[in-house]
Amino acid sequence: MMESGPLTGPVPTDGSADGTHPRPAELSGVPAKPNPGTANPSNGDIDGTFWRRFTFRRPLVALILQRLGLSVGLLFAVSLMISGGIEALPGDFATTYLGQSATPQAVENIRKDLGLDKPWSERYLSWLGGAVQGDFGTSWASKNSVGEQISKRLGNSLFLAFFAALVSVPLAVGLGMLAVQFRNRLPDKIINVVSLAAISLPEFFVGYLLIMFFAVQYGVATFPATVYDSMTLTERLSAIALPVATLVLVVLAHMMRMTRAAILNVMSSAYVETAELKGLSMFRIIARHAAPNAVAPVINVIALNLAYLVVGVVVVEVVFVYPGMGQYMVDAVTVRDMPVVQACGLIFAAFYIFLNMAADILAIIANPRLRHPR
Amino acid sequence: MNLRSIPFSAWIGIAGIAIAIFCALFAPMIAPFGERDVVGDVWLPPGGDFLLGTDNLGRDLLSRLIYGARTTIFVALAATVLSFSLGMLLSFTAAVVGGFTDQLFSRFNDLMMAIPTLIFALVVLAVLPQHLWILILVMAVLDSTRVFRIGRAVALDVAVMEFVEAARLRGEGSLWIIFREILPNTLSPLLAEFGLRFAFSILFLSTLSFLGLGIQPPAADWGGMVKDNKDGIIFGISAALVPGAAIATLAICVNLVVDWLMKRTSSLKGGRGDA
Numbered sequence: 001m002m003e004s005g006p007l008t009g010p011v012p013t014d015g016s017a018d019g020t021h022p023r024p025a026e027l028s029g030v031p032a033k034p035n036p037g038t039a040n041p042s043n044g045d046i047d048g049t050f051w052r053r054f055t056f057r058r059p060l061v062a063l064i065l066q067r068l069g070l071s072v073g074l075l076f077a078v079s080l081m082i083s084g085g086i087e088a089l090p091g092d093f094a095t096t097y098l099g100q101s102a103t104p105q106a107v108e109n110i111r112k113d114l115g116l117d118k119p120w121s122e123r124y125l126s127w128l129g130g131a132v133q134g135d136f137g138t139s140w141a142s143k144n145s146v147g148e149q150i151s152k153r154l155g156n157s158l159f160l161a162f163f164a165a166l167v168s169v170p171l172a173v174g175l176g177m178l179a180v181q182f183r184n185r186l187p188d189k190i191i192n193v194v195s196l197a198a199i200s201l202p203e204f205f206v207g208y209l210l211i212m213f214f215a216v217q218y219g220v221a222t223f224p225a226t227v228y229d230s231m232t233l234t235e236r237l238s239a240i241a242l243p244v245a246t247l248v249l250v251v252l253a254h255m256m257r258m259t260r261a262a263i264l265n266v267m268s269s270a271y272v273e274t275a276e277l278k279g280l281s282m283f284r285i286i287a288r289h290a291a292p293n294a295v296a297p298v299i300n301v302i303a304l305n306l307a308y309l310v311v312g313v314v315v316v317e318v319v320f321v322y323p324g325m326g327q328y329m330v331d332a333v334t335v336r337d338m339p340v341v342q343a344c345g346l347i348f349a350a351f352y353i354f355l356n357m358a359a360d361i362l363a364i365i366a367n368p369r370l371r372h373p374r
Numbered sequence: 375m376n377l378r379s380i381p382f383s384a385w386i387g388i389a390g391i392a393i394a395i396f397c398a399l400f401a402p403m404i405a406p407f408g409e410r411d412v413v414g415d416v417w418l419p420p421g422g423d424f425l426l427g428t429d430n431l432g433r434d435l436l437s438r439l440i441y442g443a444r445t446t447i448f449v450a451l452a453a454t455v456l457s458f459s460l461g462m463l464l465s466f467t468a469a470v471v472g473g474f475t476d477q478l479f480s481r482f483n484d485l486m487m488a489i490p491t492l493i494f495a496l497v498v499l500a501v502l503p504q505h506l507w508i509l510i511l512v513m514a515v516l517d518s519t520r521v522f523r524i525g526r527a528v529a530l531d532v533a534v535m536e537f538v539e540a541a542r543l544r545g546e547g548s549l550w551i552i553f554r555e556i557l558p559n560t561l562s563p564l565l566a567e568f569g570l571r572f573a574f575s576i577l578f579l580s581t582l583s584f585l586g587l588g589i590q591p592p593a594a595d596w597g598g599m600v601k602d603n604k605d606g607i608i609f610g611i612s613a614a615l616v617p618g619a620a621i622a623t624l625a626i627c628v629n630l631v632v633d634w635l636m637k638r639t640s641s642l643k644g645g646r647g648d649a
Contacts, residue, residue: 074488081485086501193383196633200625202577204584204600205618208607216610223608311490315581319604329493330585333500341500348493356488 064361071357078349079131082342083124127342136343141335146343149328154347156227157317157324160240161309164247168309169302172252176259176298180267181282191256198253203312207246207319214242224321243320250312255305262297266290296366303359310351384634390627397443405437410592417603417611429613430602439620442594446621449510449589450575456514457575458568461521466552468522469529480526486519492581499587509588513578517571524567528560535559569632573625580621596621 055062130137136146179191215223221242231239266272267290275285314326321327325344332340380388397404406425407413412432413424420427426435468476486494494516502508532538533556541555582588583597591598596617603614 074485077485078488081489082497085498196629197622197626200573200577200629201622202580202584202597202618202625204581205615205622208600208604208614208618211607212610212612212615216608307490311492314492314496315585318585329496333496334586336500338500341497345489345493345497349489352490352493353488 060365063364067357067360067364071353074353075346075350078353079128079346080124082345082349083127084120086338086342087120131343131346137339139332139337139340141332141337141340146339149340150325150343150347153323153325153328156322157310157313157326159236160243160247160316160322160324161306161313163237163240163244164251164309165306167244168248168252168255168305171248172255172305173259173298173302175252176256176263177286179256179260180263181286183264195253195257198249199257201250203246203250203315204319206249207242207316210242210245211319226321227323240322243316243322246316246319247309247312250316251305251309254308255301258301258305259298262301263290263294265297266294269293296363299362299366300359303355303362307352307355307359310355311348314348381634383630387627387630387634390623391631394443394447394624394627397440398447399444401440401444405434405440407434407437409433409438409441409594411437417606417609417613426616427613429599430606435599435613435616438594438599439596439617442596442599442617443620445589445593445595446576446579446597447624449506449513449595450572450579453510453513453517453579454568454572454575456510457517457571458521458564460514461518462525462557462564463552464518465522465525466529466556467548469526469533470548470551470556476526479522483519483522486516487523491516491578495578495582496585496587499582504587504590506589509579509582513575513582517575517578521567521571525560525564528563529556532556532559566632566635569628569635573628573632576621576625576628 051062127137134147134151136150138144139146139149175191179188182188210221211223214221222239223242225239225243227236227239263286267286272285272289275289280289313324314330316322317324317326318330325347329341329344329348331337332344401409410433413434414428414432416428416430416432418424418428418432424434424436426439429435429438464479468479495512498512499509502512533551538551538555541551546554579588579595580597580600583595584601586601589595589598591602599617600614600621603611603617606613607615
């Protein structure tokens with residue numbers, strides 16, 4: 001309060017241009033913190049630009065807008081990095097595509113064919129322009145439209161990830177609470193050891209283990225997990241049972257350990273100790289005192305793990321020969337089909353970034369203290 | 375610290391790691407057959423001459439497993455050491471120098487971390503030629519982002535201490551402060567992180583090899599061996615599960631040791647002991 005009194009003065013506005021448009025959120029550096037000095041308490045009028053007034057009246061909405069803008073900016077930077085990185089790294093696609101023995105003329109032709117002879121900035125801009133409208137160009141290998149393929153496969157991948165999340169989230173939170181309630185006793189130790197082991201298992205090992213037992217030995221599940229358009233929902237669900245189980249096992253341990261750590265963090269705070277010393281029962285402490293404060297970190301944990309799930313589908317799809325994005329991307333990487341790799345990379349990154357952003361925003365909504373940094 | 379204070383679970387971990395390293399070091403001596411020798415029929419069951427059976431080309435599975443320990447551990451270790459050197463050097467520089475350098479490094483790090491590691495690796499490996507050192511370098515750079523984040527947080531805690539200020543006032547350079555003042559005081563939390571990164575490296579390398587982008591055949595490597603033998607699964611042949619189990623066991627062993635190291639560091643800090 002002392003250093004930011006009314007002396008800082010209003011920011012001069014010329015009314016027309018500056019005052020009517022909010023600044024793009026990613027450009028507005030720090031003014032998320034409402035400055036008490038700019039508020040004039042006598043008539044409730046606030047000086048400054050529109051954005052600054054907005055942050056003062058609606059700090060929450062402003063923060064969320066800021067995060068949104070930040071994510072869009074980040075996504076843009078990522079697209080630039082993927083595209084620029086591909087360009088900067090050594091390796092010529094035309095020669096890789098044709099093999100070592102290609103004649104210079106053939107290399108030249110194919111470069112022209114793929115549009116590699118144009119300058120990079122021009123290619124990037126046209127690619128980005130298309131990507132925004134969902135057009136990712138054509139695949140080098142199959143000459144099909146990448147966007148069309150992705151629209152088919154993205155749904156499959158999301159279908160898989162959605163059911164994995166549906167099973168794993170309640171299970172993880174429940175087990176995490178159980179581990180906290182019995183902490184340092186037998187159930188907690190068992191959960192701890194099992195989850196430590198589960199974290200260390202590679203996804204493909206879990207997948208093949210499940211296939212070996214449930215599909216080959218007992219024949220209760222189907223492998224490979226192929227889905228096609230004419231399948232009914234129940235058929236689809238039975239086809240993805242094993243992939244979902246694999247994803248759940250992989251993500252469950254992470255989520256549960258993080259949930260346990262988040263709740264324990266709350267449990268070691270002073271007011272819980274007070275409750276303990278008052279003689280309240282363990283259950284009451286967890287339900288009444290710890291849980292409301294643990295909601296924010298737990299929501300955060302869930303969102304972070306969903307982001308992990310989106311990437312985890314890559315390996316699981318390859319193991320189960322499931323027609324999703326991950327399989328598409330891995331196939332494209334092995335034949336160096338760059339338009340496909342670029343598009344898949346961008347979409348995976350987009351999901352990852354926006355889930356992380358959702359985690360951020362949910363944490364801000366759940367914990368008012370985060371709204372006023374420092 | 376005495377040997378008695380090491381818990382049983384950590385001993386299991388240490389023993390497992392020791393066995394794996396022993397296999398890696400003395401592979402040519404203990405392996406019954408050569409790494410690339412075709413010695414029998416395809417997918418023979420375990421038993422007889424071949425303790426674990428043979429793989430999809432009729433090579434002895436046990437021998438390949440032992441040689442595979444060599445490749446897997448070497449590459450994972452090299453990537454981890456490299457990522458640590460890189461991540462710690464950059465993070466300590468950022469913490470000590472501060473200002474614009476810190477902002478530049480941190481923001482770039484945020485950008486790198488905004489792309490999931492596996493996806494990033496897939497994009498990069500799609501472009502680069504397939505060499506072992508390129509694989510190690512890519513793994514190291516991607517992993518160093520995590521090291522950077524932790525290293526910077528730890529170093530910032532230390533950088534504001536009195537002895538660092540004293541060194542600054544003495545007129546020591548940034549390099550002295552990084553290596554003589556900050557590094558010795560941050561080693562113990564970073565050691566646990568090293569183990570964690572190593573376990574992650576093993577899993578990451580195996581995943582890449584499994585996807586066909588890691589170590590290239592005919593060199594034996596655990597992830598690649600799973601890929602080679604995966605078609606046998608449908609016929610009930612468990613050859614693919616053996617290297618998978620080896621990866622899992624090694625990763626579990628490393629994690630057991632890390633778990634103990636972490637508990638030790640957190641109890642040194644004087645927590646309530648239940649975290």
